[in-house]
Amino acid sequence: MWKSIIYKEKELTVHRAVSAPVFNDKTVLVNSTWDYVDLWLRRRRNKEAIFFWNQARSFFEATKTLNKSAAPLTAYYCFLNATKAYLLSLGVQFSDQHGVSGERASQKTSLEKEVVKFKTSGVLPALSRQLDDAVVNTEYTLKNIFFNLPMIHRAYDLSYKTEKEMFIPLSHPRIMTDDKKPSEACFFANINARYKSLLKYLPKGYEISFNNGESHTIRKKKRFKWDSLHEEESISRFHNYHKGLRKSIYCISGERDYWYIKIKNKKTIERKSLALIFAAMHRLSELARYEPNNLSKHFDTQHNWLISEFIETAPQQFLAEISSEITGQVFLSPGRKNIF
Structure with missing residues (x-):
């Protein structure tokens, strides 16, 4: 069974910053x-x-x-x-x-x-x-x-x-570990079932993990080592993993951050926003x-x-x-x- 990683009393997830995100800081209200x-x-x-x-x-x-x-x-x-x-x-x-x-x-x-x-x-x-x-x-x-x-x-x-959509909205993006292999962690997110026709265009390295009829859960196949007893070393490894995530996971900033995965086709530009x-x-x-x-x-x-x-x-x-x-x-x- 997979469960979310809690780091510094927060669920570990994707971050708006790409180059040097600070995962242990609280959101700044300004x-x-x-x-x-x-x-x-x-x-x-x-x-x-x-x-x-x-x-x-x-x-x-x-x-x-x-x-x-x-x-x-x-x-x-x-x-x-x-x-x-x-x-x-x-x-x-x-x-x-x-x-x-x-x-x-x-x-x-x-x-x-x-x-x-x-x-x-x-x-x-x-x-x-x-x-x-x-x-x-x-x-x-x-x-x-x-x-x-x-x-x-x-x-x-x-x-x-006449053109297909480039972005699929994500809900509840998170980083999880498997009870069977607690030292391995990877990215998960939910996608509403109305976007199921686009799932075949997911970027390379992503797969459907679960489908309950109303939504699909996707995950990134690649995993990284997570050691709850050595969190700072684990976060350092997550930094590198996160850079890979942000090649296909994009953000719209508003009252909160809205997350999307960019599909793969001939018109995909592999550059950050x-x-x-x-x-x-x-x-x-x-x-x-x-x-x-x-x-x-x-x-x-x-x-x-x-x-x-x-x-x-x-x-x-x-x-x-x-x-x-x-x-x-x-x-x-x-x-x-x-x-x-």
């Missing part, structure tokens, strides 16, 4: 994540990171005052400076290049014709390395990037109704700055709601994730104000 991270950096006397963090905050506030044809420009510089603050907090060296560029494949107004190129030098590649993403010269269409972002997956599905959001907003910022008329044309197409939802939701999602990467903690609102 009115302003901006203020918390600023103070966190000040305690570490990282003046350069503080500068970029507060500049990112100014761009974030400016973004909220702009219409959607101008907002991508300030939103991108918010992401750029927040990422620099993150890298500087780690002492990571990086070049001043952005590490991403874009172009239009034709004059047709289509997300399929907006090309985003990932480079191997600059801020985005440095971020990708910390997230354990591949750092190679490659390119994607803006449409494909949007397809791979869980925060706008519903808007994508409604904009392109932070990098994809960064790159997509860079392309939109190029359009806002150099081709505003072409950006405006996107709002007269079938995908206008999709692009609008991305511009609206990306700043909060990006800041929720980058804040967790900087501190290793998870932030939620106590219910009084927006935490950003």
Whole structure:
């Protein structure tokens, strides 16, 4: 019989942070994540990171005052400076290049014709390395990037109704051990039965463990050693296991974290949301700055709601994730104000 691992009086589960999650910390209830991270950096006397963090905050506030044809420009510089603050907090060296560029494949107004190129030098590649993403010269269409972002997956599905869903919602994600082999642990999560037709597209390394008719329980085949008498060593092993989990398990941050597993198909991009959001907003910022008329044309197409939802939701999602990467903690609102 499998049972959940309880670590520091909490059920062990997936964490919003990818690079260095702190599993023994309680969720931080804050009115302003901006203020918390600023103070966190000040305690570490990282003046350069503080500068970029507060500049990112100014761009974030400016973004909220702009219409959607101008907002991508300030939103991108918010992401750029927040990422620099993150890298500087780690002492990571990086070049001043952005590490991403874009172009239009034709004059047709289509997300399929907006090309985003990932480079191997600059801020985005440095971020990708910390997230354990591949750092190679490659390119994607803006449409494909949007397809791979869980925060706008519903808007994508409604904009392109003929395509299969990319994400399956998970409930009760947890880490469990088997009574028969208590030294072995692995990841489990539940999936509602209405998504059963998508289960055949689960990423490699996952399997169905149990089906009660109303829901399916999936688990990751790979296991790691858990020793309840040596928890710190076990948590160290879980850190490595967790990095593997987060290659296919994605998060939407809101009043709580909502978890999804990304299915495997020809359009799957094996990159974390932070990098994809960064790159997509860079392309939109190029359009806002150099081709505003072409950006405006996107709002007269079938995908206008999709692009609008991305511009609206990306700043909060990006800041929720980058804040967790900087501190290793998870932030939620106590219910009084927006935490950003």
